[in-house]
Amino acid sequence: MKLSNQSTVPVYTIAGASTARPLPEWLARKRRRSLKRDPEFANRIELLQDFEFEEASACVRVSENGEWAMSTGTYKPQIHTHYLPHLSLSFARHTDTLNQTFILLSSDYTKSLHLQTDRSLEFHTAGGLHYRTRLPRYGRDLKxxxxxxxxxxxxxxxxxxxxxxxxxxxxxxxxxxxxxxxxxxxxxxxxxxxxxxxxxxxxxxxxxxxxxxxxxxxxxxxxxxxxxxxxxxxxxxxxxxxxxxxxxxxxxxxxxxxxxxxxxxxxxxxxxxxxxxxxxxxxxxxxxxxxxxxxxxxxxxxQTLKYLTPSSRSSSSNGSENLIMSADKRAIKLWNSEKGDHWTMIEPAVDLNCVEWLPDSGMLLTANEGRQQHAFFIPQLGPAPRWCAFLDNLVEEMAEDTEDPHAFNTTQQGAGEVYDNYKFLDMKQLREFSLDHLIGQTNLLRPYMHGYFVAQKLYEQARLLANPDMAEQARQKSIQQRITKERESRIRGNKKVTVKVNRRYAEKLAAREEANERRKAERVLRQGGDEPHEVNVADAEMANEEAEVVPKKKTERLLDDARFKSMFEEEDFAIDEQSREFVMHNPSTNAEAAPRKRGLTAVEGDELDERKGSSGEDDDDSADEDAAADAAALRARQQGKRRDNDAEDPRKRIGSTSYKKGAGGKTSQSRPTQDPQMRVSSSNTAFKKQKDRQSKSFGDLASDLPAKQRASDARANWGNSVGEKEVTFAPSKPPKQRPQQEINADAGRDRARGKDRRSASGNVFRRM
Missing domain, CATH: 2.130.10.10 (YVTN repeat-like/Quinoprotein amine dehydrogenase)
Structure with a gap:
């Protein structure tokens, strides 16, 4: 389907030599199968199947009811009849001589009269040739x-x-x-x-x-x-x-x-x-x-003259009431019969013999000297016939496609129009342009579904009267669009993340994406550019490591994904970096977070009470003021001790046994009092030491402990995260020994029973 002429009145070539190349009969079957990759052959539209002759066609006619199309051609002389609702050839019939012209006598194809070149008239019916008569002289026309x-x-x-x-x-x-x-x-x-x-x-x-x-x-x-x-x-x-x-x-x-x-x-x-x-x-x-x-x-x-007068005034298109079609063997021209103004023209690649117009439509069928018969469609002349109504949708899609080189596009045409010279408006738009008073008063508004079709010229005038500054606004808008396009095309530097919320997370994603691009660029340079190469083992392993470290592409493109747009714009999706869950999932950011306040443990509370009791001589106000300071100092001392124990040995923690020993009173009183010591430790250092301890054996870990600690741990019943476990052997009394004579008697009795007697049980494996 091609656009024949890109003028104000477009003409689409539906069928013919310019739309698809004909295939000769002697072409091999394999060659035909290879044509499926040919874009011109694959995108062709066959309006009517077998709408062609071996050499040329002489005449074409459409029945009165619009459902049958009969055409004659050569060589050999034959008649083709197409059933238009099925878009296919109904039957083909051969004749003795060439056909010059013919007419359809009935509303369908069943009765036809043919003028032959051998001075004969043939009457054809649905069954075939009905009667033939001779003429005294050669005929030129038939009516x-x-x-x-x-x-x-x-x-x-x-x-x-x-x-x-x-x-x-x-x-x-x-x-x-x-x-x-x-x-x-x-x-x-x-x-x-x-x-x-x-x-x-x-x-x-x-x-x-x-x-x-x-x-x-x-x-x-x-x-x-x-x-x-x-x-x-x-x-x-x-x-x-x-x-x-x-x-x-x-x-x-x-x-x-x-x-x-x-x-x-x-x-x-x-x-x-x-x-x-x-x-x-x-x-x-x-x-x-x-x-x-x-x-x-x-x-x-x-050769052909035709007044393109529609059968009813309601089905006429703009300007088609006064059109006349004239055709010779080179071109088809449509022009105004009153003024002689040119409307549009069609110039096919082959010579024409006959042109037939389908009434109340924009379809033209031709008989020509080429093998394929032509079919042309003019949307402004009228709609597509009922049997090919899909052409209206195809033309509308082509008109809206700006990238299609065969599409019809003009500056005054808006997307979504059904016809090029009409504009569809609903009731709201009619009131805006002050055209609602024309409803039911004139033919300028043509009702269609929930609105009206208005002539394009009338629409432009009404829009200009409703908004006189429309031209200046369109000019300013065009200038602004050009400026914006030029700004976007400039070379920019580093990407700057502009988000309202979760800025740190957005910057982290951007940095990760830049690192991936830099890694990819380095790999391309290391491989020697975009040329094909052989991948070595080192590059493959590095690519696998990068694939494991780098998340998926969907995660990297969160900033560009419209589904996660609200995550960086709305306050409801802000990430609370001070929350406990965030610190647990991101331990490296724990140092930046503020310390979390918590209550005192039981041991801390007892020590705080003892200190308060020893300072009972002070007044109540000073005790209340010092309570918070003492609690903070005690908590710092406990945290310092716990960090020291973790740094030296993870097993030096307060267990159940040691806690009961300290609670007795003697051990806790004899322990010297030390000032709190602050030490900085990180999760990475603890994790590294933990990993080193896991790589050592149980004997190595036990040998590293001091003798006193090993003795105290041997008496305690506890385990740690390394996997040690204490095994206890409980002493028991030795079993009582039987006399040797009883043992020998029982052994002899068993052997005698096994040799001389069989077991009464049927299961031979019972005593095994």
């Missing part, structure tokens, strides 16, 4: 008059009276009626178009025909003399003749343009003619001169 049930065939040459003819085949009676005689120049060599005998070089002919079916029912026939004759089917007489315009008269007979295409407007008052020199004239039946002259620009005969 069907529904009011008289007659098939009209303009032909080449003159009759015995020197007039051209339009054959009438009455399908109700089943016979030929008297032909319409049209002036094509006579059979003399003096008049214009002379020498018109059948088979001559300058043979006169009736080239085309048109019928005003929806209005007055007049028939128009275009001749090789550049004249148009109007006939009435009721009186079977000529009504009027429109001559050649004075601007196109020429003295040379060879340069005389011929009428090659005719088309009536739905109103019946206007009609258009196309000449063999690529000039289109529009006429009013009430005036003898043309209203407008439009040159196609390629000097090729006009």
């Amino acid at each position: 069907f008059n529904k009011r008289t049930a007659e098939a009209l065939v303009p032909v080449v040459g003159v009759n015995a009276d020197g007039s051209g003819e339009v054959y009438r085949l009455n399908l109700e009676l089943g016979r030929y009626m008297k032909a319409y005689e049209v002036n094509v120049g006579g059979d003399d060599f003096e008049s214009l178009g002379g020498g018109a005998l059948q088979g001559g070089i300058r043979t006169g002919a009736v080239n085309c025909a048109a019928i005003a079916e929806e209005s007055h029912g007049l028939m128009a026939f275009g001749t090789s003399l550049s004249t148009v004759e109007l006939w009435d089917s009721r009186s079977r007489n000529r009504v009027s003749v429109i001559g050649q315009p004075s601007s196109s008269l020429a003295s040379d007979v060879d340069a005389t343009p011929q009428i090659t295409a005719l088309e009536f407007h739905r109103s019946g008052l206007n009609f258009a003619t196309g000449s063999s020199t690529g000039v289109v004239h529009t006429y009013d039946l009430r005036l003898p001169v043309p209203l407008l002259r439009k040159e196609h620009g390629y000097d090729y005969p006009i």
Whole structure:
């Protein structure tokens, strides 16, 4: 699906030679499978399956109900019929000769009439060829008059009276009626178009025909003399003749343009003619001169003329009521029939033979000289047909995609619009732009779902009136965006962490990320850049160690993750570094934290009471003031003793036995009083000593102890964190010995029982 022309009216090529390359039949199957990697072939859109012929296509028609499409082509001569709701080929049928043109007689495909190049008319039904009849002369065009049930065939040459003819085949009676005689120049060599005998070089002919079916029912026939004759089917007489315009008269007979295409407007008052020199004239039946002259620009005969008039006013698009389509073998042009202004054009890569417009839609189907038939879609002309409504969504997505080179994007178009020349507004927006008074009063607002479609020009005017400073605001906004973009593109130095809460944690994460990047850069430099290399054992081990130390990538990117954004902005997620849980999980930060206050133990309380009792002579006020100081000094002394014991030996702690000994009174009184000593110790030093002790054996640890300590520990029943355990051997009385005679008697009895008697039990393993 490609955008054919990037103009104000975009045209999308849905099917054709420019969208996908055709595959020849002799291409190997393996080569076809390899094409799945080709982006052009993989991204193609097949609007209709097998919408192609072996060599070329001649004509294409769509049924009245819009569900069937029939086309003819070569080589070999054949007919293809597609069922549009299924987007597939229904059947294919071969014919004896090439088809020149055909018409559908029914609302579907079941009845069709075909004009062949061998002067024959063929009637086809759903089952196949129904009837064939021959024509006296070669036909140029084929029309069907529904009011008289007659098939009209303009032909080449003159009759015995020197007039051209339009054959009438009455399908109700089943016979030929008297032909319409049209002036094509006579059979003399003096008049214009002379020498018109059948088979001559300058043979006169009736080239085309048109019928005003929806209005007055007049028939128009275009001749090789550049004249148009109007006939009435009721009186079977000529009504009027429109001559050649004075601007196109020429003295040379060879340069005389011929009428090659005719088309009536739905109103019946206007009609258009196309000449063999690529000039289109529009006429009013009430005036003898043309209203407008439009040159196609390629000097090729006009093959197709069509007024793009919608069937209902509600389904019409903006500006499509007065459009006319003209096509030659090079291009298709759409222009205004009243002013002649160019609207849009389509120029495919191959020559065209026939163009068919699907009424009330923006779809065009063509029969051309290429293998693939073309399908074009114009969103502004109308919506997509019912059988391919998905094209509207595809066009809308392409219009919103700014990175798609084939997308249609303009500065005035906003994202989310269904059509390029309309803007969707809801009721709130209508009130803001003061357009709500137009609801139900005019066709400028087209209701759709919960809002209205407004013409783009009206929307721009209303928005400008509602906000006169809109242009200046848009200009300032654009300038600010450019300045911001330039600032972001500048080279910055070290990253600075800007967060509201948990700054230390954010800085820690940033430092860890920088360390990882620096480690990675060093590894890349050590490997010699980005070139492929062989990883040695040392680099692999270092990478594994880094992977173990460095957390996962998700943890490193917490600052950039939107899920954890509130962690660094809201006060509820602030980390309390003074809490006991934080100190336990982060022991290295314990030195920075404030000391935690706690109560006195039982021993500290007893010593504090003894000191208070000895100083009973002081007054109560001085005792209260000194109570806090004594408690702090006692706590410091106990902490100093505990640190000293931990630094010397972890086993020198207050256990159950030593505490009971000290509580007796003699030991505690005989211990000399010492001043509190403050020592600095860290968890790292204690952990290192703990690790050294674990690496020693039990004998080494016991030999390091002093003799007095070993003796006291031997009497105590306790264990420590190293894993020692005391084993106690309790003495017991020796067992009483039996006399040797009783032992020998029992042994003899057992041996005799085992030899001479069997056990009564069935389990032979009972005594084993």
